[in-house]
Amino acid sequence: MPGRVFITGIGIISAIGDNVAETLTSLIIGKSGIGKNTHIESQYKEIFPVGEVNKGDHELAGVLGINDIREYTRTSLLGMIAAKEALSDAGLTDISKAGTGLISATSVGGMHRSEMFYKDFLNNHSKGRLMNIIHHECGDSTEKIADILGVKDFVSTVSTACSSSANSIMAGARLIKNGKLQRVIAGGTDSLTLFTINGFNSLMILDKNKCRPFDDTRSGLNLGEGAGFVVLESEEMVIKSGKKPYCELKGYGNACDAYHQTASSPEGNGAYLAMKKALDMSSLKESDIDYINVHGTGTQNNDLSEGKAMLRLFNGKVPPFSSTKAYTGHTLGASGGIEAVISVLAMKENILFPGLHFTTPIKELGMIPVITVQTNCKVNHVLSNSFGFGGNNSSLIFSQS
Amino acid sequence: MNVYINGIGCISPQSSTDGGLFSGDIKTYEGEFLQCIDPDYKLYIPPTMARRAGRIIKMGAAAARICLHDADLAMPGAIITGTGMGCIEDTENFLTEIILNDEKMLAPTAFIQSTHNTAAAQIAILLGCNNYNMTYVHRGFSFESALVDSMMQVDQGESENILTGGLDEMTPGMFAISRRLGIFRNSCSGHSALFTKKASGSIAGEGAAFFLLDGQQTSSSYCRLEAVEMLYKPDDEKEITGKILKLLKDHSLRIEDIDLVISGVNGDERFDGIYSSVLAPFKNCRLAYYKHLCGEYHTSSAFAVWLAAMILKKNQVPSFLLAHGDISTPPANVLIYNHYLGSNHTFILLRKC
Amino acid sequence: MENLIEELKAEIIEVLNLEEMDITNIDPDEPLFGDKFGLSSIDALELIVLLERKYNIKIESAEEGKKIFHTVRTMADYIMQHSNK
Numbered sequence: 001m002p003g004r005v006f007i008t009g010i011g012i013i014s015a016i017g018d019n020v021a022e023t024l025t026s027l028i029i030g031k032s033g034i035g036k037n038t039h040i041e042s043q044y045k046e047i048f049p050v051g052e053v054n055k056g057d058h059e060l061a062g063v064l065g066i067n068d069i070r071e072y073t074r075t076s077l078l079g080m081i082a083a084k085e086a087l088s089d090a091g092l093t094d095i096s097k098a099g100t101g102l103i104s105a106t107s108v109g110g111m112h113r114s115e116m117f118y119k120d121f122l123n124n125h126s127k128g129r130l131m132n133i134i135h136h137e138c139g140d141s142t143e144k145i146a147d148i149l150g151v152k153d154f155v156s157t158v159s160t161a162c163s164s165s166a167n168s169i170m171a172g173a174r175l176i177k178n179g180k181l182q183r184v185i186a187g188g189t190d191s192l193t194l195f196t197i198n199g200f201n202s203l204m205i206l207d208k209n210k211c212r213p214f215d216d217t218r219s220g221l222n223l224g225e226g227a228g229f230v231v232l233e234s235e236e237m238v239i240k241s242g243k244k245p246y247c248e249l250k251g252y253g254n255a256c257d258a259y260h261q262t263a264s265s266p267e268g269n270g271a272y273l274a275m276k277k278a279l280d281m282s283s284l285k286e287s288d289i290d291y292i293n294v295h296g297t298g299t300q301n302n303d304l305s306e307g308k309a310m311l312r313l314f315n316g317k318v319p320p321f322s323s324t325k326a327y328t329g330h331t332l333g334a335s336g337g338i339e340a341v342i343s344v345l346a347m348k349e350n351i352l353f354p355g356l357h358f359t360t361p362i363k364e365l366g367m368i369p370v371i372t373v374q375t376n377c378k379v380n381h382v383l384s385n386s387f388g389f390g391g392n393n394s395s396l397i398f399s400q401s
Numbered sequence: 402m403n404v405y406i407n408g409i410g411c412i413s414p415q416s417s418t419d420g421g422l423f424s425g426d427i428k429t430y431e432g433e434f435l436q437c438i439d440p441d442y443k444l445y446i447p448p449t450m451a452r453r454a455g456r457i458i459k460m461g462a463a464a465a466r467i468c469l470h471d472a473d474l475a476m477p478g479a480i481i482t483g484t485g486m487g488c489i490e491d492t493e494n495f496l497t498e499i500i501l502n503d504e505k506m507l508a509p510t511a512f513i514q515s516t517h518n519t520a521a522a523q524i525a526i527l528l529g530c531n532n533y534n535m536t537y538v539h540r541g542f543s544f545e546s547a548l549v550d551s552m553m554q555v556d557q558g559e560s561e562n563i564l565t566g567g568l569d570e571m572t573p574g575m576f577a578i579s580r581r582l583g584i585f586r587n588s589c590s591g592h593s594a595l596f597t598k599k600a601s602g603s604i605a606g607e608g609a610a611f612f613l614l615d616g617q618q619t620s621s622s623y624c625r626l627e628a629v630e631m632l633y634k635p636d637d638e639k640e641i642t643g644k645i646l647k648l649l650k651d652h653s654l655r656i657e658d659i660d661l662v663i664s665g666v667n668g669d670e671r672f673d674g675i676y677s678s679v680l681a682p683f684k685n686c687r688l689a690y691y692k693h694l695c696g697e698y699h700t701s702s703a704f705a706v707w708l709a710a711m712i713l714k715k716n717q718v719p720s721f722l723l724a725h726g727d728i729s730t731p732p733a734n735v736l737i738y739n740h741y742l743g744s745n746h747t748f749i750l751l752r753k754c
Numbered sequence: 755m756e757n758l759i760e761e762l763k764a765e766i767i768e769v770l771n772l773e774e775m776d777i778t779n780i781d782p783d784e785p786l787f788g789d790k791f792g793l794s795s796i797d798a799l800e801l802i803v804l805l806e807r808k809y810n811i812k813i814e815s816a817e818e819g820k821k822i823f824h825t826v827r828t829m830a831d832y833i834m835q836h837s838n839k
Contacts, residue, residue: 159517199512256534390522452771
């Protein structure tokens, strides 16, 4: 019988704060981090707002005590900061005492540096600084994080587009339930790149204004960057340490929409299946869910299909929900991890965070998200959705323990 | 719970789709890198998917379909893949378009096909499979991570009949970069003699191999997938050997029970010494190499697993694999040891069933 | 106009990589996004890029594109009306 898995530490960096405390403040005061793009030189710099972390690469490295940033991509630096905070938050000083793994996630990896390399390489294969391409692939940032944390027992990376870090959390929990490890640091990291700005623009799903998830007038997403990690521990470790965990990872589910590479099926079939799987694993009833942190990117397609799936699963009685992407932007591979941390904060503080920039419900759905910050709420069970390209749909359920 | 390999599909630079390799049909290549023998993809992929699919997607989808057919199964319970570099061709294409067109008038296909989980997703769309779908992208751990996930799910009854694959493609652009980084030699010419002519750098290859993993043995089972372990940045070679010996002990095996070791030696004199040092306790075991056939790439161990599964089912060790030992006795316990550039070390144990 | 229709058919086949088709089996009045061609929303975006690159016509949204790409003939009509050539 698989054991229980608890969250004992959280760490986060995004457009709304460099750590958990700053993030919580921004969430409570309704301060969105979406604004002008200052880091990425692009034709669209003035056109598409983004959710940038407000530190340059040198500053991020400075936080970590790193002087020479050539070996570190922005994706690595963001991940290292958030993962370190999570480990410290869990009160773990000597991880060698129990089997500890790291599963990170990323969709862009070192692409921002690869883009620089490619500009020179394209016309002449002997050109381009190798230092810029050597950190391209996904495992690079993960190993940087593993090395700064001192994790060795299990190190791997998930890359399933926008559901990546929800899946890494799921994989981490599975390793603990199978008795392979006692602890897993799990989450993800992504940074803004020319590749993704242009990629999403070619799909015509970027908003020139601040995004309006679940709003009838929504016209796309804002890209964001950041990292979010949680420390997962086995029941045995929690009892042994005597620490009070934030919550339990009570259920999770992954399902494939199997409909289209980028668009969700109109009825949100994959979303429904993922949420249902998570609910079934948790043994909770639909009415037990106090808050849903939806994927809610602000695109026409996602919000409609996700909304339909929610109406179907909850038989029309959808619990309070909101998308926090209007705060952080869509942080792609990091979104599952970032939103897991936000979900944990909602439970810890008994607060429901609003869906910013919302005015009018989607006609076909009539669903209204949390509009203003709600304090003193009963937030015992939170469902968090992350849906990625390739119809990769993942849902996590966190419960007060 | 035991895990069995009940179906396989392998696209590689060798005759792996028709079993020709085991009849002695060994392909040799000149040029920069070993390239997969492309089957007639029309047999496996409908035109609506093929028209947009990059080569690695076609390789993966074809290998997956061959595997399912081999296992006589229409719908897998999960699809889990590992890839070291993902969809390189589409990534290069989109990057090229961004640069050449100065970010204007960009067509979306290359972008959407470039995400690392495209192969797993496209296979799911092809099959109409709504089940668990996952992709690991971590260097020399990519395929093994997929295997570990699969085995855990079978063991816990979370999923059954899991389609698990390892795939990577090579492109001229990526080869040029890797060569500059010293990972590969200038050409793959003479790759059959890869291990006699050591040099700095290996030869580049590519491949896609899928396996159907389940807890039930069937009449068509190839072998038992006994164990998969990974070792990250070991302190020294003693630690690696220690890991192998512990693995054997945990599965009630002695060194002398291993009657075939498949080693990831790749002709790169900077790193091949690790293998001889680590495998010293196995000096009396039959030893085989495989990278002279498929080249070096992050998920090459998937090709090694294909070889091992075929060997265990056919009770036959092809002589062209052997570094030493003879072909007379069929093996029962196969150990695959591989590392990628001395950093990601992996161990796969397969047993006759 | 008929020349443009034939030209468009060839462009569509190439841009969307419709290997199984040639210009003789595309009816200019057949809905492009019906059952026959199996085209999706991504193909619509590819056609938007085609219009901009080849005919210098910018379409601002995917929804606008859907109407214009109803058939090869509606595409040709639109190009005739909006072309700067």
